[in-house]
């Protein structure tokens with residue numbers, strides 16, 4: 198297949214060779230709405246950490262001229278949406294390179310826009326945003342790179358062709374011909390295996406068995422799964438695949454075993470053709486291993502980009518006490534020596550910044566001296582957005598007995614997720630009935646900028662997913678970087694990040710793989726009433742110690758530099774080494 202040069206001893210990668218990171222969404226800037234939530238923000242943080250560390254990597258995604266959507270909430274929390282159109286020229290450089298992909302029998306022309314991610318030590322990582330809005334394309338094809346997670350199954354499959362096949366083609370046009378690892382960030386990118394299979398077929402004699410062709414491709418592919426439920430997997434009926442991909446390509450995918458039960462399943466395709474597969478937390482590895490017993494699955498726990506998610510006041514604190522933290526996030530371990538009063542001052546400043554945003558956006562004045570709970574994530578049933586309001590009377594009794602609480606919410610529901618939309622309305626209803634005792638505000642249009650202000654500005658970060666559906670979760674990691682402890686269900690990353698009373702608190706101490714809602718509701722209120730609120734109001738220095746150990750224990754580990762180093766060691770490097778042994 199491809200011939201690779203000898204490894205560069207400094208990076209242990211083949212010299213001049215790259216990792217190509219493919220993701221349906223990549224979130225880099227708040228005003229570039231090319232992401233919907235956790236998956237895209239993680240992709241952006243991954244690419245930023247690669248640039249920090251000088252890992253030779255390129256990113257590939259779609260442009261989405263109409264973005265995801267803007268969220269509007271009326272007085273009752275009813276969500277409506279509008280497109281979030283943006284101008285690519287403001288942030289991106291248009292490249293002269295073109296390629297074409299045959300979609301539904303039509304030739305679709307693709308061009309790319311480039312964003313250069315600047316790393317802390319000067320290295321850069323290019324990210325390519327694929328665009329079909331070219332005059333040579335039919336109007337419907339021009340719209341293929343308009344909307345993220347919009348449209349029907351046909352639209353989505355066409356988009357996945359542009360991403361996978363178009364992405365692999367444009368990298369060749371751009372001269373990135375030496376790629377030793379194609380990293381599929383979730384199954385949406387799995388069609389990148391098609392051009393690799395086609396190339397393997399061309400370079401091998403035609404009577405090679407399919408298994409050998411698949412093996413050749415496998416040496417180049419890495420797959421990260423993010424979906425802990427079978428229903429969440431991306432799949433398409435074979436008829437649709439035949440119509441969109443064409444007979445030859447479907448035959449190729451059938452030959453490697455990616456079509457089952459009348460469906461082309463992107464998770465299976467990625468599993469079949471990857472040399473290395475991982476889940477995004479240790480628990481998620483176990484859950485994925487149960488779902489896919491025939492494939493070895495490893496885990497690399499997610500991490501967030503420390504510089505991106507640290508509030509200005511904490512960044513200044515770290516610059517004084519831990520000067521190298523930007524280049525080397527492991528140094529956050531040394532936060533153990535930062536004086537508690539300085540931690541409290543930095544947090545006070547971050548809290549003010551949040552309360553200012555609340556004031557500007559809602560007109561509500563929240564108090565800086567009141568214990569503030571934050572909750573922001575995609576509004577969808579398994580996240581149990583309204584869990585805090587399971588028993589309003591109990592919540593009111595707690596507030597009367599121990600001290601006041603105010604709550605700041607954020608998060609969009611996917612336009613077709615009626616269950617998620619209803620949850621937002623429930624939060625509004627609870628807020629209305631608690632009006633006299635607890636202030637509840639819901640901030641519209643949760644995005645990267647708002648996430649930064651919220652995760653750093655609250656006193657407690659709440660997470661209430663139904664187990665075992667939180668593959669990882671990352672917003673609690675952003676909070677930890679700002680000294681904000683979590684109160685969370687023992688699922689996803691929190692099983693690893695939780696040390697009771699040291700980095701935060703668990704909702705129920707049952708660590709098994711399924712939720713026990715009654716027990717969890719009881720535990721949520723008990724911890725607030727008997728542990729967290731008394732600590733906050735009566736022993737503020739002790740509370741500040743928890744804040745500090747969040748940074749030292751969790752900020753130093755659940756960051757994207759550590760995550761990318763683990764990908765380099767476990768996913769990218771052995772793959773290449775194995776290839777040289779074979780080739």
Ligand SMILES: *Cc1c(COP(=O)(O)O)cnc(C)c1O
Pocket residue numbers: 233234235236238573574575643644645648649669670671672673675
């Ligand atoms: C971090 C982030 C998410 C993901 O948060 P989770 O805790 O993983 O749900 C989603 N949206 C935005 C804007 C974020 O910044």
